[in-house]
Amino acid sequence: MAKRLSDLRPVYVIGIGWHRYQSLSDKPYVELGLKAIRDALSDASIEWSEVESSYVATARLGMAVGRPMLRHLGAHGRPLIHIENASASGSAAFRQACIEVGAGISDVVLAVGLDKPSAPVQRASAGVRGLADGAIVPFTSFALLTNEYARHNHIAPEDIALVAVKNHRNGATNVNAQRQQVRTLEEVLSGRPVSGTLTALQCTPVGEGAAAVIVASEDAIRRLGVDPSRVVRVAASAAASERGGSARADKELTQEVVAAVLDEANLSPTDLDIIELHDAFTIEELHYAEATGVCPEGQFIPRLKEGEFDIGGRCAISTSGGLIAFGHPIGPTGIGQVGELTLQLRGEAGVRQHKGAKVGLAHMVGVGAVCYGHILVRP
Amino acid sequence: MTTKTFVLEQEVSRPSLPLVGGKCSCGYVFFPMQTFGCEMCGRNGNELTPITLSGRGRVVSKAVVHIHADPKRPPPFAVAVVELEEGPQIRALLADPPSESAEPGDVVIARLFPSNHNESNSRLDVGFARDAPKEVTNG
Numbered sequence: 001m002a003k004r005l006s007d008l009r010p011v012y013v014i015g016i017g018w019h020r021y022q023s024l025s026d027k028p029y030v031e032l033g034l035k036a037i038r039d040a041l042s043d044a045s046i047e048w049s050e051v052e053s054s055y056v057a058t059a060r061l062g063m064a065v066g067r068p069m070l071r072h073l074g075a076h077g078r079p080l081i082h083i084e085n086a087s088a089s090g091s092a093a094f095r096q097a098c099i100e101v102g103a104g105i106s107d108v109v110l111a112v113g114l115d116k117p118s119a120p121v122q123r124a125s126a127g128v129r130g131l132a133d134g135a136i137v138p139f140t141s142f143a144l145l146t147n148e149y150a151r152h153n154h155i156a157p158e159d160i161a162l163v164a165v166k167n168h169r170n171g172a173t174n175v176n177a178q179r180q181q182v183r184t185l186e187e188v189l190s191g192r193p194v195s196g197t198l199t200a201l202q203c204t205p206v207g208e209g210a211a212a213v214i215v216a217s218e219d220a221i222r223r224l225g226v227d228p229s230r231v232v233r234v235a236a237s238a239a240a241s242e243r244g245g246s247a248r249a250d251k252e253l254t255q256e257v258v259a260a261v262l263d264e265a266n267l268s269p270t271d272l273d274i275i276e277l278h279d280a281f282t283i284e285e286l287h288y289a290e291a292t293g294v295c296p297e298g299q300f301i302p303r304l305k306e307g308e309f310d311i312g313g314r315c316a317i318s319t320s321g322g323l324i325a326f327g328h329p330i331g332p333t334g335i336g337q338v339g340e341l342t343l344q345l346r347g348e349a350g351v352r353q354h355k356g357a358k359v360g361l362a363h364m365v366g367v368g369a370v371c372y373g374h375i376l377v378r379p
Numbered sequence: 380m381t382t383k384t385f386v387l388e389q390e391v392s393r394p395s396l397p398l399v400g401g402k403c404s405c406g407y408v409f410f411p412m413q414t415f416g417c418e419m420c421g422r423n424g425n426e427l428t429p430i431t432l433s434g435r436g437r438v439v440s441k442a443v444v445h446i447h448a449d450p451k452r453p454p455p456f457a458v459a460v461v462e463l464e465e466g467p468q469i470r471a472l473l474a475d476p477p478s479e480s481a482e483p484g485d486v487v488i489a490r491l492f493p494s495n496h497n498e499s500n501s502r503l504d505v506g507f508a509r510d511a512p513k514e515v516t517n518g
Contacts, residue, residue, distance in 0.1 A: 127413075127415065128411060128413045128415065129411060130410075130411060130469065130470055130471075131411075131469060131470065131471040131472060131504075131505050131506070132458050132470040132471050132472050134449060134452075135444070135447070135449075135452060135456070135458055135472055136458055136470055137447075140442050140444050140458060143442035144440045144441070144442045144458065144459070144460055144470070145440070147440040147441055147442055147483070148439055148440035148460070148483065151440070151483055192445075193443075193445055194445055194446060195442055195443065195444065195445065196441075196442050196443055244407075244417075244418035244419045245407065245418070245419060247439070247462075247468050
């Protein structure tokens with residue numbers, strides 16, 4: 001019978017770090033990654049020599065980019081592996097890192113995500129030509145998925161844009177966010193149309209960055225003298241991919257994965273204090289929030305207007321600014337979500353703190369489609 | 380014969396471009412035809428046989444693309460998910476410029492159309508347009 005992460009020995013996030021997400025610069029990817037990793041090591045108060053294995057998440061940098069970076073921390077000969085799962089690369093790397101610690105193969109594992117949009121995304125032909133091949137990039141793919149949702153639920157463009165107002169406001173106080181500016185509704189609506197009725201400020205920007213998370217076992221926490229009051233437990237992890245003949249893959253996948261992690265953690269949607277989800281477009285936040293069960297279908301907008309999803313509301317969504325304001329460099333994104341949840345659950349989020357946060361959900365989808373969910377809890 | 384005349388002739392003489400889909404021995408119908416394997420049951424090779432689809436369907440969702448890298452298909456253009464009447468849901472181009480193209484809920488038919496309306500020698504692509512009688516304004 002298959003096991004879940006929670007059947008293995010407990011896994012904890014002990015250190016987090018970032019290189020700010022930003023538009024393409026001249027900085028080599030190595031510099032972005034090293035900053036995030038060193039900050040995570042320092043946050044955990046451990047040495048690089050204690051890290052037993054590394055998962056390097058990247059979708060755009062090309063082959064074998066990990067060691068040229070990791071060697072600068074000290075080339076100790078530990079195993080490393082690269083993880084790619086489109087937008088969900090970072091989430092996938094985090095899951096695998098947790099499984100390695102949970103299974104007892106390692107006590108301390110690094111999950112680092114890094115990317116630079118220096119070259120167009122490449123993919124070999126799958127040998128089956130659809131009618132719109134080449135015309136639909138992942139971006140447009142999500143626009144198609146969410147167009148149907150918006151129409152079906154009669155959501156007005158001005159109301160969807162309120163999600164961007166919230167997320168830009170949250171991102172404005174996140175020093176690692178690509179977009180750190182408060183935006184009015186008028187500013188959001190008046191921008192350049194990018195896809196359908198969605199304007200530029202309602203869509204995730206293109207950018208580079210890095211995020212690192214270190215996970216460890218209880219043994220390692222004790223042995224290395226890690227401060228136990230600052231660790232956060234990974235209570236659940238689930239992953240899935242699109243089924244054949246599925247017309248509503250995005251919603252079904254999210255429902256399935258979120259139901260699985262809530263079940264594993266023995267929680268219900270109303271127990272969630274904070275959610276980081278795949279808000280590449282504003283409409284996606286509505287779509288996935290309803291799919292998680294955090295509010296009934298069709299109720300997101302009225303509750304958003306009442307402040308229910310603000311920092312300080314009943315369930316804070318996208319406290320980091322989300323993909324819209326924090327950004328989506330791809331490799332780092334899922335890992336950066338875990339970092340944000342950790343910050344919040346520790347009570348160290350400063351101005352962005354959602355008070356009393358005890359349970360957080362990280363959700364990502366990726367072209368494929370694939371979907372990941374993780375639940376983090378304050379022990 | 381110019382591109383424009385050819386397209387108008389298509390419209391008058393054959394209402395919808397048939398599409399070559401596939402059918403698995405398990406019953407699943409899909410588009411386009413391929414023999415790599417059935418995504419419902421995994422059967423491959425000659426368990427998958429070509430089937431002619433009418434090219435008629437209904438638009439499920441639509442997105443207008445404003446930013447695109449390929450110079451042969453300048454934006455704006457519209458893409459859609461179309462549910463063909465035989466069942467498969469496919470991603471496809473919409474044949475008309477975004478302001479005139481089919482909307483979710485519309486019945487559409489497959490036809491050829493120029494990938495670049497501004498170029499007289501443009502490549503022809505397969506896309507979907509509303510299945511409503513159109514006025515033939517010239518030719």
